[in-house]
Structures are given as structure tokens and as C-alpha cells.
Amino acid sequence: MNENAELTASFTELYGAAPEGIWAAPGRVNLIGEYTDFNDGFVMPLALPHTARAAVARRTDGVLRLHSTDVPGGVVSLRVDELAPHSGHGWAAYPAGVVWALRDAGHPVTGADIQLTSTVPVGAGLSSSAALEVVTALALNDLFALGLSAPELAVLGQRAENAFVGVPCGVMDQMASACCTEGHALYLDTRDLTQRQVPFDLAAHGLQLLVVDTRVKHSLGDGAYAERRAGCEAGARALGIGTLRDLPYEGLDAALDTLAAAGEDESVVRYVRHVVSDNHRVEQVIALLDAGEVRAAGPVLNEGHVSLRDDLRVSCPELDLVVASANAAGALGARMTGGGFGGSAIVLVEEAAADTVAKSVIEAFTSAGFATPGVFPAVPSAGARRLGPAA
Numbered sequence: 001m002n003e004n005a006e007l008t009a010s011f012t013e014l015y016g017a018a019p020e021g022i023w024a025a026p027g028r029v030n031l032i033g034e035y036t037d038f039n040d041g042f043v044m045p046l047a048l049p050h051t052a053r054a055a056v057a058r059r060t061d062g063v064l065r066l067h068s069t070d071v072p073g074g075v076v077s078l079r080v081d082e083l084a085p086h087s088g089h090g091w092a093a094y095p096a097g098v099v100w101a102l103r104d105a106g107h108p109v110t111g112a113d114i115q116l117t118s119t120v121p122v123g124a125g126l127s128s129s130a131a132l133e134v135v136t137a138l139a140l141n142d143l144f145a146l147g148l149s150a151p152e153l154a155v156l157g158q159r160a161e162n163a164f165v166g167v168p169c170g171v172m173d174q175m176a177s178a179c180c181t182e183g184h185a186l187y188l189d190t191r192d193l194t195q196r197q198v199p200f201d202l203a204a205h206g207l208q209l210l211v212v213d214t215r216v217k218h219s220l221g222d223g224a225y226a227e228r229r230a231g232c233e234a235g236a237r238a239l240g241i242g243t244l245r246d247l248p249y250e251g252l253d254a255a256l257d258t259l260a261a262a263g264e265d266e267s268v269v270r271y272v273r274h275v276v277s278d279n280h281r282v283e284q285v286i287a288l289l290d291a292g293e294v295r296a297a298g299p300v301l302n303e304g305h306v307s308l309r310d311d312l313r314v315s316c317p318e319l320d321l322v323v324a325s326a327n328a329a330g331a332l333g334a335r336m337t338g339g340g341f342g343g344s345a346i347v348l349v350e351e352a353a354a355d356t357v358a359k360s361v362i363e364a365f366t367s368a369g370f371a372t373p374g375v376f377p378a379v380p381s382a383g384a385r386r387l388g389p390a391a
Contacts, residue, residue, distance in 0.1 A: 003053070004022050004053075004387055004388070007019075007022060007053060007055045007069075007115065007117060008022065008055060010055075010115060010117075011055040011057075011113070011115040014067055014075065014115060015057070015065065015113045015115070017057065018057070019055035019056055019057045019113070019115070020056060020058065020143055020389075021055075021056060021139065021142065021388065021389055022054065022055050022386070022388065022389075023053065023054050023056065023135050023142070023384065023386050023387060024051040024053045024135060024384065024387050025051060025130075025131045025132075025134035025135035025138060025177045025178070025383070025385075026048050026049070026050060026051045026052075026120070026131060026176075026177055026180065026381055026382070026383060026384070027047070027048045027050045027051070027052075027120035027127045027128055027130075027131050028045040028046065028047050028048060028126065028127045028130070028172075028176035028177060028180065029045065029046060029048055029126060029209075029211055029338075029344065029346055029378045030043060030044065030045045030172065030176075030337045030338065031045065031209075031297075031337075032278070032281050032282050032285045032297075032300065032301065033172075033278055033279065033281070033282040034278055034304065034308055034312075034336075034337065034338070034340075035228060035232070035274065035308075035314075036170075036190070036245075036275055036279055036282070037169075037171055037172040037190040038168070038169070038190075038229050038232070039170075039236075039243050039244040039245055039275050040190055040191035040242075040243040040245035040246075041190060041243075041244065041245045041278070041282075042188070042189060042190070042279050042282040042283065043172040043186075043188050043190060043282065044185050044188070044198070044282050044286070045173075045175075045188070046176070046180055046184070046185045046186065046200060046378065046380040046381075047177065047181075047182075047186075047380065047381045047382060048120070048126060048378060048379070049379050049381045050118075050119045050121070051119060051120065051131060051135075052117070052119075052120055052128070052131035052134075052135045053116070053117050053118070053135065053387070054114055054115065054135045054136060055114070056112055056113065056114050056136075056143060057112065057113045057143075058111070058112055058143050058144065059110060059111030059112055059113060060110045060111065061110070061111055062079055062080050062081055062110060062111050063077060063078075063079060063080070063111045064077070064078045064079070064083075064096060064111050064112055065077050065078075065112070065114065066092045066095055066096065066114050067116070068091060068115075068117065068118075069115070069116070069117040070116075070118055070122075071090075071091050076089060076092040076096075078092075078096055080099055080100075080103060080109060080110070081103075083096055083097075083099060083100040084100075085097075085100070085163050085164045085166070086164070086166050091132075093164060093165045094129050094133050094136075094161070094165060095116065095132055095136040097160030097161065097163075097164030097165050098136040098137045098140070098156060098157060098160045099112070099140070100164050101156045101157075101159045101163070101164065102140060102146070102156060104159075107144065107146050107148075108144060110144075112139075112140065114136065116132060116135070116136075118131060118132065121213055121374070123217035123342070123343065124214075124215075124343050124344045124374075125336075125338025125339055125340070125343025125344045126211070126213075126338065126343070127173040127176065127338075129161060129165075129167075129173075130157060130161070130173035130174045130177045133157035133158075133160050133161060133177075134153060134154065134157050134174055134177040134178045134384045135177075135384060137153040137156055137157050137178075138153055138178070138384045138385075138386070141153055142386060150178040150179045150383070150384065151175065151178065151193050153174075153178050153384075154171060154174035154175040154177070154179065155171060155174070155193075157174035157177075157178070158171045158173075158174045161174075167225070168225065168226050168229050169225070170190060171190055171193070172188065172190060175188055175190075175193065175195070176188075176383070177383060177384055178383055179383050180380070180381070180382065180383040181197050181382060181383060182380060182381055182382045183199065183200065183201055183380050184197040184198055184199055184200055185197075185200040185289070185380060186198070187282075187286055191245055198286060198290070199289070200289065200380050202294070202351075205292075205294045205295070206350060206351050206352070207294060207332075207348065207350060208348075208349050208350075208351050208354045209346055209347070209348055209349075209377065209378040210326075210346065210347040210349060210354060210357070210358060210375055210376070210377055210378070211344050211345075211374075211377070212322045212326075212345045212347060212358075212374070213343070213344045213373055213374035213375075214318035214319060214322065214342055214343065214345070214370070214373050215318075215372070215373060215374065216316060216318050216319075216341075216342030216343065217342055224314070224341060225339055228271055228312060228314070231265070231267055231268045231271040232244055232268075232271050232272065234264070234265075234268050235259060235264065235268045235269070235272040238258075238259055238262055238264050238268070239255055239258060239259065244272060244275045244276055244279075245279065247276050248276075249277065249279070249280040252276045252277065255272065255276075256269055256272065256273060259272060270311040270313070271311065271312060273307070273311050274307045274308065274311035274312045277303075277307055277311075278304060281300050281303060281304050284297075284300050285297045285300055288300070294348075295332055295348075297332075297333065297348065298331070298332030298333025299332075300333065301334055301335040301346070302323070302327065302333045302334065304335045305323050305335035305336055305345075308335065308336055308340060309336075312340070314336070314339065314340030314341055315336050315340055315341075316340070316341055316342055317368075317370075318365070318370055318373075319336040319340070319342070319343075319345050321361075321364055321365065321368060322334060322345040322347065322361055322373070323335060323336070323345060323347075324364075325360050325361045325364035325365075326345075326347040326349070326357050326360070328360070329353075329356060329360035330349070330350075330353050330356070331347045331348060331349045331353075331357050332348040332349060332350070333347075333348045334346065334347040334348065346378065347361070354377070358375040361373065361375065362375065
């Protein structure tokens with residue numbers, strides 16, 4: 001029995017009838033451009049082969065029933081007209097928040113039975129929550145014939161996470177899950193959501209991009225993310241601009257002097273330096289990929305990690321060890337990816353050296369007394385899609 005047949009059988013056993021279809025939405029890893037999305041900046045994620053899958057059937061009685069094969073516990077049963085922000089529900093808040101966001105935007109979602117399962121590692125900084133949001137949004141969009149585009153579904157998923165769950169994330173994760181295409185990285189302008197699919201065929205260049213999951217769990221709801229967002233907004237206000245996107249890289253040094261002279265907190269100065277320089281790094285990587293100089297992106301990844309570690313201060317000893325041990329073993333470059341404080345790092349390597357580098361990282365973790373990390377190649381994969389009818 002294949003995975004979709006298993007999910008169909010599980011749904012049918014749980015809810016007493018077959019689902020109307022099965023949908024999938026991937027997790028993502030971000031190549032470059034971190035903490036830039038809520039500053040209207042540039043990002044460059046790619047979708048992973050790991051997905052959240054949903055078997056779904058419509059209901060017309062206002063009942064929303066949610067179940068995950070990955071989380072202990074029974075069915076979470078809610079009423080769609082009683083959904084309210086910040087009302088809890090644990091993991092179920094993500095799909096429930098999407099139903100709330102759709103209805104709040106005027107879309108006639110009258111209930112659903114949903115069975116979810118996911119291979120996206122949770123707490124690894126690979127957007128497991130965005131995958132749940134986007135797969136739910138896509139399924140309901142199809143079943144209720146709402147006619148929403150992939151970017152529109154991504155924005156609704158972000159609204160669910162911001163307003164319903166209470167995490168002030170930018171739109172990158174949902175856009176990556178909804179819009180990425182196989183064999184490409186997504187160059188996204190988060191101000192106007194214009195996007196370009198940039199060819200990222202690593203195998204053709206004899207390269208691999210490894211994801212190293214440190215197994216250190218992080219939570220973006222713990223205030224650290226919100227504090228950095230607030231600091232970035234304070235920096236923009238002090239500089240008299242709408243967002244840090246409006247500060248060109250060439251004007252960064254002068255702007256930092258202005259902030260220091262105005263007595264802004266030194267953390268605000270650091271955050272501004274990171275965001276503006278990381279926007280610049282996205283543009284550097286784009287130019288290198290367009291020129292076919294993929295290897296030359298390695299040093300830019302290293303620079304990005306230093307900025308995240310020293311200016312944004314969202315790294316941790318495990319992430320720093322991935323970068324140091326991978327580079328010592330011959331990697332072309334590495335950096336933490338995602339929100340930080342744990343989660344994952346990416347490592348750009350020659351394909352022939354991938355096993356050696358991975359082994360060196362694992363040995364470094366063992367020597368440091370850390371838990372063994374998970375290591376797997378990031379294969380640029382397809383975004384959210386319907387997998388077909390349930391049967």
C-alpha cells in the first residue's frame with residue numbers, strides 16, 4: 001500500500017467515509033536572506049522533498065474536525081463560527097487558523113474533516129507549520145472552489161500564523177511552500193510578492209546542499225523573534241524610512257553612524273546591519289547563480305552565518321559547530337537557516353565530498369557531547385499540489 005492509499009484508509013477509518021482528495025505542501029530551506037521578509041526584503045528559499053499531506057472532505061454543518069497521525073491524541077473538533085485568535089488548540093491551531101483566515105476574508109468554508117501527516121521535521125527551522133497551513137489552504141481552495149492563487153493562499157497562511165497562532169512571521173515560509181518549483185530556488189521580493197524561479201540544478205554542477213538538523217528545538221513564539229522584529233522596525237523609524245528594505249546597501253555605513261549618534265540601542269544598530277547586508281547577499285547569490293558560478297556562493301553563505309551569529313545573535317553552539325566543522329572538512333560554505341536558536345544549517349559541498357563532510361560534522365557533534373544531528377541533501381522540489389483523488 002502506497003503512502004496516499006494509507007492516508008486514505010486512515011481517513012476512512014477515522015471519519016467513516018473516504019476523503020475527496022489528498023494534497024501535499026512542502027517544507028522549505030532558505031538558501032540566503034534571513035529575517036529579511038518582515039522588512040519587505042529579499043529571500044531565496046527552495047522547497048524540500050519533505051511534505052505535509054492532507055486527506056480532506058467537505059462538511060456543511062459548520063464542524064471542523066482535525067487529526068494528525070504524528071501527534072498523540074484524538075480528533076480535535078471545533079466549530080468554524082467559534083474560531084477565535086489566540087484560543088490555543090496546540091498543533092491544530094495552524095490548520096484551524098487557516099479556516100479562520102479564509103472565513104474572515106469572506107470565503108464560504110462551511111467545515112471539513114481533515115487528516116494530516118507530515119515528513120517535515122518539527123522544530124528544525126524547515127517550516128513544518130507553514131506546510132500545514134499551505135496544504136490546508138490549498139485543499140479548501142480546491143474543494144470550496146474559492147479561486148485563490150498560490151500567492152494568495154500563502155498570504156492567508158501567514159495571516160493564520162500571525163493573527164490566529166500569534167507568531168509574527170514574515171511571508172517567506174508560506175510563499176516557498178505554495179510557489180516553489182522543482183529544480184529551482186525562489187527569488188522572492190517580499191514587498192510586492194514578485195518572484196522568479198532561479199535554476200538551481202546542483203547535481204549538474206557536481207554539488208550538493210546538505211541540511212544538518214541539529215535536533216535542537218526552537219520556538220519562534222518565545223519572544224526572541226518578536227524582539228528582533230520590533231528592533232528592526234525601531235531602526236527604520238529612527239532612519240525615517242518605511243522599512244529596512246528602503247535602505248540601500250551603499251548607504252548602510254552612514255545609516256549606522258546616524259543610529260549611533262541618535263543614541264539608538266546597540267542591538268538596533270546590529271539588527272539593521274544584518275538585514276541590509278543580508279538583502280545584499282541575496283542579490284549577490286542571484287548574480288552568481290545566473291552566471292553559473294554556484295561554487296562562489298559558498299563564501300556568501302559563510303558571511304551570512306557570521307552576520308546571523310554576531311549581529312542578529314540567533315545562532316547557538318550547535319549551529320556554529322556545523323558551520324565550523326563543515327568548512328574545516330572542505331565545504332564550500334555553510335550557514336544556519338531559519339529562525340535560529342537551534343534548528344538547521346545548510347552546507348554547500350562538492351558532491352564527491354558530501355559523505356566526508358557529513359561524517360566530520362557528526363564526529364564533531366559526538367566530540368562536543370551533542371546529540372547526533374540529522375543530515376540529508378536538500379533537493380529543490382515542487383511546491384504545494386493536489387496529489388489526486390483519494391481512491
